[in-house]
Amino acid sequence: MTTPDLTIDSRVRRLRDALGDRVLFPGDAGFDAARLPWNVVVDQRPFAVVRPETAEDVVDAVRAAVAAGLRVAPQSTGHAAAALADTDVSDVVLLSLAGLRGVTVDPLARTARVLGGSQWNDVIAAAAPHGLTALHGSAGDVSVVGYALSGGISFYGRAHGMAVHSVREVQLVTAGGDLLRASADEHAELFWAVRGGSGAFGVVVSLEIDLLPYADVHAGMMLWDAAHAPAVAHAWASWTAAAPESATTTLRVLHIPPLPDFPPFLSGRSLVVIDGAILETDAVAAELLAPLRALQPEMDTFGRIPAADLVGVHMDPPEPTPSITAHAVLDALPRDAVDHFLAAAGSPALFVAELRHLGGAFARPRPDGGAVSAIEGEYLVDGIAVAPVPEAVGPATAAVQAMVAALGPWHGDALALTFIDGGGVPRAAGFGAAGERLRELKHRYDPAGVFAAAHPV
Ligand SMILES: Cc1cc2nc3c(=O)[nH]c(=O)nc-3n(C[C@H](O)[C@H](O)[C@H](O)COP(=O)(O)OP(=O)(O)OC[C@H]3O[C@@H](n4cnc5c(N)ncnc54)[C@H](O)[C@@H]3O)c2cc1C
Structure with missing residues (x-):
């Protein structure tokens, strides 16, 4: 944005005049809570924060920010705050949209x-x-x-x-x-x-x-001690290679910290987990899952559940979490790749090493789709590490990057935008062939670069 003649004080005054107590500045009560994203590893320090509750509030906030020579970053939860952190937000009004729900x-x-x-x-x-x-x-x-x-x-x-x-x-x-x-x-x-x-x-x-x-769905998870990870991971890789498109599953190696937040049978353990959904009758799903069940999981919850419960199956952290992640999209997952995954997934610096099965309808572009309508690739590899203190960020970043690099020979050209978590990762691979036209349209719809997004085009 270019309005260099405005001082900080005059920008503050313009925003305050236009928005009253709907805008918060550093030093205001509530500013620090309002700027805190879900990914609490990111210490985002915008120029101001506005928490709109209506579409009219959003119109007022965007107009006021532009009149004050500032940019605008929409943020709903801050799950992708690490991606937005690639952008300097010191001249940005953060629009925290958590109050605009329904x-x-x-x-x-x-x-x-x-x-x-x-x-x-x-x-x-x-x-x-x-x-x-x-x-x-x-x-x-x-x-x-x-x-x-x-x-x-x-x-x-x-x-x-x-x-x-x-x-x-x-x-x-x-x-x-x-x-x-x-x-x-x-x-x-x-x-x-x-x-x-x-x-x-x-x-x-x-x-x-x-x-x-879908009112209900055949879904769940199977869990083994990590000692079984080689057998389980190789079996899952062969199984997914032949699985129908009705089956979408992931395989993870989890290193659960020895904390009281976790149930005693999980706390402090390393595990291998397969979870997902199979859009088939129970009989067909059971037949499909038989080769995985033959590996005798310690826990097996696959069965018919209300579709509303599918969101609990992956056991993602329910609270804001200081996390560092990295990912790549894989063209294939042959036996060698599984061995590389297993070697890297053993690192105790990781919280999660994950393989998601893509392909199927994920990989088919739609003529009527938008700029990003498919991900070309068969699997996604993802590393997650937790960084509860700033000193842990470096080692956590190194751990997730090493995890992803271990599968380098199988990396495809694509990236999944929702899994790009900043760290300077170029977004071009996430936009693919749409990148050039997106840039043209950005110049048309936002020539002054008002909007700061997690994934700049
Ligand atoms: C625990 C966890 C589990 C996840 N699981 C999955 C998964 O299963 N599949 C998957 O694909 N991804 C997954 N993700 C990634 C997630 O989808 C992305 O991080 C996503 O961008 C988060 O959106 P958000 O709005 O909640 O985050 P935010 O950080 O609030 O927003 C991210 C970006 O979205 C844009 N945005 C948000 N709201 C608005 C708005 N109202 N108007 C305009 N722009 C807006 C902005 O550009 C913003 O920078 C997961 C992430 C986490 C941390």
Whole structure:
């Protein structure tokens, strides 16, 4: 942004005059709580924070920020705060959208209208009474916009594709401070761009998504001691190579810290876990799972569950967590790759070493899809380490990067935008062939670069 003649004081005054006590500055009571993201490892220090509760609040905030020569970063939960941390936010008004939540379901149309800061748990709870669910990911407290407009990898995804396909319409506040509706019929280029370009094109105040017709689903997890990781990981790799698109699963090696937060049978242990969903009858699912069950898991919860419970299967941390992650998309997972994964996954510096099965509908671009409508690749490898104190960030970063680098020979060209967690990772691989057109449209819709997003185009 260029308004160099404005002093800090005059910017503060302009924002205060326009927004009153809806804006918080450093030193104001509540500022530190308001700037805290879900990923508490990130110490984000924006110029100011605004917490809109209505679309009108968002319009006011964007117009006030622009008039004060400042930029705007929409943030719903801060799960991707590490990605936003690649951007200097000292001249940014952080729009923390946690107060803009609400979901209305149209059961006949099988759609949901979702306010801009809503989380997947909100959608799941509103859809379940109608026997419906959605293309949510493994954590229910991730926001719908931040996930779905950057792709969105779900346990329903090998059958139904990326969550971004379910977006029918977006209402967003543009860099000019206008509230627009973008769909296949209105502002179609903006609609294309925002489905991948996400917060780089505006602040989404609501969106309409398609729901899935599942009241229940065959899903769960199998768990073994990590001593069995070689047998389990090789079996899962062969199993996924032949699995139908109705099965979307992950394999993880978990190193659970010896903390009282975890149940005693997990605390302090290293484990190997397979989890996911199989969109088949119970009989077909049981037949499919038989080769994995033959490995005699210590715990096996696969069975028919309410679709609303699928979000609990992956056991993602329910509370804000100081995490460092890295990932790559893999073209293949031959036996050698599994051996490399196992060698790296043994590092006690890791909390999680994960393989997600992609392919199927995840990998098929849609002609009517947005800028990012597929991920070319068969698997995703992901390392997660916890950094509870600043000194732990360096070793945690090294551990996750080593985990991902160990599978270097099998890395594909693509990256999954929702798994890019900053650290300077170039976003081009996440945008793929859409990158150039996205940049052109960014110049058209936001020529002054008002919006600062987790994934700048
Ligand atoms: C525990 C955990 C589990 C996860 N599981 C999965 C998974 O299963 N599958 C998967 O694909 N991903 C997963 N993710 C990644 C997650 O989808 C991304 O981090 C996602 O970007 C988070 O969105 P958010 O809005 O909650 O985060 P935020 O950090 O709040 O937002 C991320 C970015 O989204 C944009 N944005 C958010 N809200 C708005 C808005 N209203 N208007 C405009 N732009 C907006 C902004 O550009 C923002 O910088 C997981 C992450 C974590 C930490």
